[in-house]
Amino acid sequence: MEKITKNTLVSLSLKLEDEKGNLIDESDELMYLHGGYNQIFPKLEAELEGKKVGDTFELLLAPAEAFGEYDESLVAKESLQDLPEDVTVGMELEGENEAIAWVVESIEDEYAVLNANHELAGITLKASGEILEMEHLSDEGVDEILKMEHEH
Template sequence: MQVADKKIVRIHYTLSNVDGEVMDSSEGQEPLAYLHGTGSIVPGLEKELLGKQAGDKVNVEVTPEEGYGELNAELVQEVDRAAFEGVDDIQVGMRFMAQTAWGEQPVIVTAMTEETVTVDGNHPLAGQTLKFDVELVEVRDASEEELEHGHAHGEGGHHH
């Protein structure tokens, strides 16, 4: 069976940056399961897996446009420390949920002064070319429930 929309796909993967540094991997874990065609994985990888089948191994390079997007300077903001009321020890690298006009947005602290904290709402992999080494483990039809819920269930997928 080939990868196509409305198929559940299980993959083992290693994600590296262009310097070869491993950023994420399913090694030692269950394969990642996702519903193809729903945007559950980055568009560039999803596009390259189309038509593949169990047992195939692929190496995919994904540009920022087809991955987590380009860096958006508007998502980097300097905020008054008072916005972090109740947090005594703010450190670079800490993650918070910020209230924005379009809802909650995850941000990471990237810099600080005595009066301000700089936060970045970009995805940590935004602006980066990504390299995926993928082994397709299984391709199967999605169940009605998986189609209704919009994601894979069971091993490597969502558990209700």
């Protein structure tokens, strides 16, 4: 029976829960290209190496292995005068560094609190699921998938 190795297109179900068992996210079918292409968390990819269709998995992902540690330096108070007039809680704003998206967490009289941490930063996650399908790809097939990924 085929096993997951480098350049395998893998389809799996995935459930993410916090340490208390609260459901964070659930996907009936998630596809990724196995082999260090940074399409899923490295620790999860390592766990899936060698598995076959029908196998299940369950592992804990520490914050550093998932969405990162919570970073207080990514929380800022900004004067409302420096923000768009129509600013609302939940709105995403681009910072001077375009790689960082700031989310408006709260609005007070004179200022807004902005946070650029991922919403799941600092949370240990339990990942579980099952391998649904897999297909070993040729180098051309791998190139095609990676090309599609860069076009998004």
